[in-house]
Amino acid sequence: MPYDKNGDDIRKDAMPIKASSDTAAYNAALNIHLYHLSKAYADPEYPFYCGFRLMKSDNKYALVGSDNFPLEYNIYKKFFGDEAPRVDESKKKELLQYFDVIENADKDITWYRHRACDFYNEDYSNQFIFYLYFGVSKRGTILPLHLTIKYKGVLSDGKTSIKKITYTVDGKKIEYLPEPFEYNKDNRSLESDEQITYSSRKLLNAMLTAQNVSVVLTPSGAKWVETKLSDTQILNIKRTIALYKAMGGFYVTKDNF
DSSP states (O other): OEEOTTSOBOGGGOOOOOOSSHHHHHHHHHHHHHHHHHHHHHOTTSOOOOEEOOBOTTSOBOOOOGGGHHHHHHHHHHHHGGGSOOBOHHHHHHHHTTEEEEEETTTTEEEEEETTOSOOOTTOSSEEEEEEEEEEETTOOBOOOEEEEEEESTTOSSSOOEEEEEEEETTEEEEOOOSOOEEETTTTEEEEEEEOOHHHHHHHHHHTTOSOEEEEEEESSSOOEEEEEOHHHHHHHHHHHHHHHHBTOOOOOOSOO
């Protein structure tokens, strides 16, 4: 049974699987999931299922142990080659010093977010905050990466909407509009939070080797605003993706695999 970016089951797309054990059924489901995932990475119009769960005939979720991971890796490798997820303990230890680890007891999730990535400086009139974060469930499942974009400045008046955002990454222009921005009256800012999609991955992959990223926000019915990502923000993005992969998270850093 696939689930969406909010972690909700997509029951209409559930598929019955007959197998000799939960582990065998899980690996059959994983093959199906990765087939659809590879299609989603290649076609922006294809449904992007964020993950899947195995539900038994008694409507209870099957729990498959971590000893299944070597087989999982081989299945991922069949579809995605050297992008298959694997744990790198030394890289993980090297990077964790830069991150805040936030426990959410209500949802049994531990969040990983780069330090000082969500800070408004009162000395600047137009501030553009762009960062990634991710969570790990109590069972050890690494959840998909989240992209957070915030803007505080002349456009964040609670009335103006942003029509598009144009990024110039080392001279190459990339247009990308995230999930609709919401107005945060406490910070007087526009904010968007979403899980990584086909389009945002293209943008992030360009940033992985970037030296300079400038940004133009085009609003509806107002003058555009130009700003840029700081060197620190670009480094934070690179470190977050590196930690995500070092902890066994699945993220494709290539546009063609």
